[in-house]
Amino acid sequence: MNGDPTLERIAQGNGLALCAAGSWTARFAPLLEQMVADAEKLDGSRPNIFIDVSQVSKLDTFGAWLIERLRRSLSQSGVEARIAGLSANYSSLVDEVRRVKAGPVVETSAVTISGMLEQIGRSVAGIGGTLVGLIDMLGAVLAATGRMIIHPRGFRLTSTVHHMEQVCWRAVPIVVLITFLIGCIISQQGIFHFRKFGADIFVVDMLGVLVLREIGVLLVAIMVAGRSGSAYTAELGSMKMREEIDALRTMGFDPIEVLILPRMLALVLALPILAFLGAMAALYGGGLVAWLYGGVDPEAFLLRLRDAISIDHFIVGIIKAPVMAAVIGIVACVEGLAVQGSAESLGQHTTSSVVKGIFFVIVMDGVFAIFFASIGM
Amino acid sequence: MAPEIADAIIRVRDITVQFGATRVLDGLNLDVRRGEILGFVGPSGAGKSVLTRTIIGLVPKVAGRIEVFGIDLDAADAKVRRGVERRWGILFQQGALFSSLTVRQNIQFPVREYLNVSQRLLDEIMVAKLGMVGLKPEVADRFPSELSGGMTKRVALARALALDPELVFLDEPTSGLDPIGAGDFDELVRTLQRTLGLTVFMVTHDLDSLYTACDRIAVLGNGKVIAAGSIADMQASQHPWLRQYFHGKRARAVMG
Numbered sequence: 285m286n287g288d289p290t291l292e293r294i295a296q297g298n299g300l301a302l303c304a305a306g307s308w309t310a311r312f313a314p315l316l317e318q319m320v321a322d323a324e325k326l327d328g329s330r331p332n333i334f335i336d337v338s339q340v341s342k343l344d345t346f347g348a349w350l351i352e353r354l355r356r357s358l359s360q361s362g363v364e365a366r367i368a369g370l371s372a373n374y375s376s377l378v379d380e381v382r383r384v385k386a387g388p389v390v391e392t393s394a395v396t397i398s399g400m401l402e403q404i405g406r407s408v409a410g411i412g413g414t415l416v417g418l419i420d421m422l423g424a425v426l427a428a429t430g431r432m433i434i435h436p437r438g439f440r441l442t443s444t445v446h447h448m449e450q451v452c453w454r455a456v457p458i459v460v461l462i463t464f465l466i467g468c469i470i471s472q473q474g475i476f477h478f479r480k481f482g483a484d485i486f487v488v489d490m491l492g493v494l495v496l497r498e499i500g501v502l503l504v505a506i507m508v509a510g511r512s513g514s515a516y517t518a519e520l521g522s523m524k525m526r527e528e529i530d531a532l533r534t535m536g537f538d539p540i541e542v543l544i545l546p547r548m549l550a551l552v553l554a555l556p557i558l559a560f561l562g563a564m565a566a567l568y569g570g571g572l573v574a575w576l577y578g579g580v581d582p583e584a585f586l587l588r589l590r591d592a593i594s595i596d597h598f599i600v601g602i603i604k605a606p607v608m609a610a611v612i613g614i615v616a617c618v619e620g621l622a623v624q625g626s627a628e629s630l631g632q633h634t635t636s637s638v639v640k641g642i643f644f645v646i647v648m649d650g651v652f653a654i655f656f657a658s659i660g661m
Numbered sequence: 662m663a664p665e666i667a668d669a670i671i672r673v674r675d676i677t678v679q680f681g682a683t684r685v686l687d688g689l690n691l692d693v694r695r696g697e698i699l700g701f702v703g704p705s706g707a708g709k710s711v712l713t714r715t716i717i718g719l720v721p722k723v724a725g726r727i728e729v730f731g732i733d734l735d736a737a738d739a740k741v742r743r744g745v746e747r748r749w750g751i752l753f754q755q756g757a758l759f760s761s762l763t764v765r766q767n768i769q770f771p772v773r774e775y776l777n778v779s780q781r782l783l784d785e786i787m788v789a790k791l792g793m794v795g796l797k798p799e800v801a802d803r804f805p806s807e808l809s810g811g812m813t814k815r816v817a818l819a820r821a822l823a824l825d826p827e828l829v830f831l832d833e834p835t836s837g838l839d840p841i842g843a844g845d846f847d848e849l850v851r852t853l854q855r856t857l858g859l860t861v862f863m864v865t866h867d868l869d870s871l872y873t874a875c876d877r878i879a880v881l882g883n884g885k886v887i888a889a890g891s892i893a894d895m896q897a898s899q900h901p902w903l904r905q906y907f908h909g910k911r912a913r914a915v916m917g
Contacts, residue, residue, distance in 0.1 A: 310825045313778045344825035344857065349789055350782075376856040384789045385798070525806075625806020628761030 288312065289340075289347070291319045299332045302354075305339035308347025320350045324357045333358055338369025348374065349381045414618075414640070421618045422610075425548055428540045440546045447550035451512040452557055458511075459504055459558050460565040466503060467566030468573045470494060475578035484578050488585055489592035491570040496597040500563035501555075502649055505608040508555055509641035513616040516547055517637035520620025521630045529621070539621075548613040555609035556602055563601065596661050604652050611648055612641045669728075670695045670828055670860045671716060676725035677884075678708070678715055685711050687884030689725070693828075698854055698861040700871045703881030704902065709864045710754070712881065713830055716862075717751060718742075729828070747775055749828040750821030754836065756813040758805040764791075764816050765801040771823045790819040793856075795849060811842045815849075822853065831863040835870055843867060847874040880906075 289306035302323055308316060335355060340347070351367060358365035370378060432439050474487035520543060523529050529539050567589075574580040580588075619637035623630050671693040678686040685708040693699050703709050714720040716727055718734060727734050729745055737745065758767050768787045772778065788798045794815040805813060814834060821829055834850070835843035847870050854861055865871065871878055872892060879889040880903060888898050896907050 310772075310776060313776045313782065317778055317782055345789055345793075345822075346782075346786060346825060349785060353785070373858070380793060380856050381789050384785070384792050626760035626804060 289316055289319070291323055293323075296334070299334065301334045301336050303336045303339060304351065305341075307342035308337075308340050308350070309342050309344045310346040313346045313350075316347060316350050320354045323354055332364040332366070335365060335367045336369045337367060337374075338371070340374070343374045343377060345377070345381065348377045349384065352378065352381045352384070417618050417622075418614055421544075421614045424540045425544060425614065425617075428538065428545050431541070432545065438541065440542065443542075443546035444549050447547050448554060450515070451508065451550050452554035455508065455511060455554070455558060456561060459507055459562050462507065463500065463503060463562035464565040464569035466499065467491065467495060467569030467571075470499070470566070471570035471573040472577055475574065475580075479578075485580060485584070485588055487570075487574060487578065488580065488588040491567065491574075492589050492593040493597055495563050495566040495570065496593060496601045498601070498649070500566055501559040501601045501604050501608065502645070504559045504562040505555060505605070505612065505645045506642050508551070508558065508609070509612045509616075509645060510638050512551060512554075513612045513641040514634050514638050516613065516616035517620040517623075517634045518630065520544075520617060521623030521633055524621060524623045525625060525630065544613075544617045547617065548610065551609040551613040552606045555612075556605040559602060559605040563598075600652075600656050600661055604649065607652075608645050608648055611644045615641045615644060668695045669693060670730060671862065672726075672728040672731075673712075673716065674726045674728075676712070676715060676727065677723045678711055678720060679723050684884060686715065686722075689881075689885050691879060691886050691889070693860060693862055694877070695860055696854075696858060697876040698850065698863060698874055700875035700878045701862065701864045701881065702866065702871065702878060702906070705866075707881045708884065709881055710832055713832055713862070713864055717749070717830060747824055748826055749830065750824065750826035751830045752814070752817050752821045752832060752834055754832040756805070756817035758808075758813060758817055758820065760805050763802050763804055764808070767805070767816060768820050768823050771820065775824060786823070787819075790822055791816075793822065793849075793853060794819045795845065810837050811839075811846075814838065814846065818849075822857070825857065826859070828860045828862065831861060831865075833864055833866065835865065835867045840869070843869060844873070850874050 287306050289304065289308050289312050292303040292305070294301045294303055306312075335351060337343070337351060355365045355367055367378065471487055471491055474490050475484055478484055478487055478490075520529070523543070529543070532539050532542055571580075571582060571585045574585055575582055616637045619633040619640070623633045669692040671691070673689060673691040676686050676689045677684065689712065691712075701709055701712070711720055715722050716729065730748060732741060732745055734742065734745065758764075759770065762770065765784075765787055768790055769783045772783055772786060787801065791798055791801065796812065796815050796819070800808070800812065800816070805816070808816060814837075818831075818834070821831075831850070835846050838846060847867075850861060850863070851874050853859055863870065863875065865875075875892070877890065878892060878895050879886050880895070880900075881887070882900075882902055887900055888895060888903060895903055898904070898907075
């Protein structure tokens with residue numbers, strides 16, 4: 285007998301027997317719960333009730349608990365309820381669930397409007413904390429740099445070179461490809477619209493200034509924030525989760541020196557290189573399109589480019605690169621070290637590393653634009 | 662070849678597992694009887710965890726056949742396999758609790774997915790399972806990162822037991838626990854095996870566990886089961902590794 289569970293009611297004098305039979309197991313849990321809920325509704329008209337479980341062929345925690353739940357709720361409504369016919373095999377299981385204290389389990393609060401408002405308030409207040417955290421990290425990194433300058437032997441060259449390979453060398457193909465395409469697009473759009481005024485050749489001015497001053501470095505910085513900033517956060521975050529950073533600290537190493545400084549340095553060196561390569565690729569792409577689509581031959585393009593741009597444009601662009609790299613690196617490291625124990629937290633902080641990184645890069649770009657405008661560059 | 666056991670819950674025949682050129686398991690045979698606690702020992706790196714992971718299907722095998730509950734897992738279709746997976750519970754070495762879910766949600770997760778029961782029953786069963794592994798209901802709303810090592814193991818065991826499985830795999834359940842905690846854990850496994858009628862497949866290094874919890878012991882060496890039997894059989898064995906393991910300094914200390 286191994287079929288569906290049943291709970292029959294059999295009148296016995298002024299009492300009642302509830303005969304449970306079949307397999308009272310997890311598989312039938314929804315059905316069992318329904319049957320028990322129905323039986324619980326029995327009123328107190330009958331003074332004593334036997335729950336006869338001798339016909340139960342299989343019993344597990346679910347079944348045992350539901351029988352126990354039935355006994356408890358009947359007892360509470362003033363009926364004398366007893367479990368009878370329990371086989372020796374299952375009595376220890378029933379004893380086990382009898383110890384369960386089924387107090388009302390406190391539910392975590394549901395989403396409320398005040399809760400949402402509180403969340404918004406906390407987020408806004410958190411902005412201040414974020415800024416303090418960034419400044420804190422900047423200070424720690426600068427202090428570590430200072431220590432490195434005084435004691436250069438502690439500098440981790442191997443680690444720095446490794447990170448240079450990751451963030452610079454391996455990023456070259458994608459950075460060059462994307463900036464090349466962007467150069468092509470700017471050039472094509474410029475020619476298309478300037479042609480209406482017969483000013484095709486000015487596309488070279490626009491391309492040169494735009495690429496060298498703004499687009500080149502900004503685009504590359506955004507790509508680096510997405511590519512390397514996220515990687516830094518994920519690396520540091522999983523190290524934090526696995527207590528590797530604590531281990532370093534207890535061995536007497538400063539995680540800033542060992543983990544963060546090489547990463548920061550690699551990024552600060554990498555971004556100007558990538559920005560330069562990106563600018564060249566964009567100019568090349570723009571020139572190619574100007575030639576093939578706009579009929580500006582390469583010699584005319586180069587001649588015009590030389591007149592249109594000065595070294596100032598290039599300097600303005602490239603000077604921003606290391607600063608942006610530092611911002612991306614600091615945001616990524618702060619977020620990485622803020623990761624808590626769960627996988628979800630790692631995901632959140634990686635996302636926020638990229639979002640904040642890109643945001644601060646654009647803010648920095650704006651600040652630089654104002655600065656260079658006011659010094660006349 | 663091991664003699665056929667009629668009531669084997671796991672039947673492993675001529676299993677070969679290879680990683681690159683290294684053959685980890687080489688024609689291994691093993692039977693686990695219904696209702697027993699089998700302790701599985703062997704030197705580090707011998708492939709104990711690999712065998713466990715092969716049986717539960719996480720590591721592909723080159724050759725051989727595995728039957729669990731009499732079902733050949735290679736021949737079974739997805740539905741049958743899911744049915745088998747519902748009937749076993751696994752305690753991973755590091756617990757493998759879902760880090761973004763609370764203890765309550767971790768234990769309720771398999772129940773919620775497989776059974777359509779009310780939230781009330783889910784909560785009650787969760788409290789019952791926590792009680793079975795010796796934890797108070799108060800830990801239910803903690804996250805795995807807020808648990809101690811021993812508690813993590815207990816919660817992981819509670820999750821493995823959530824659906825009342827017939828078979829439980831324990832991968833080094835007592836590693837990382839203090840001797841008293843480990844002793845409690847052995848006692849717990851014993852009690853649960855008695856009350857729930859479990860079959861337990863336990864990979865362990867802990868001599869105490871072997872003496873107090875296990876009905877039978879299987880020893881892995883050179884990719885095969887080199888011995889299987891009671892603790893007395895193991896002590897009587899002349900195999901050099903077994904002699905060292907069961908008659909070494911630590912073994913004498915355990916035997917008193």
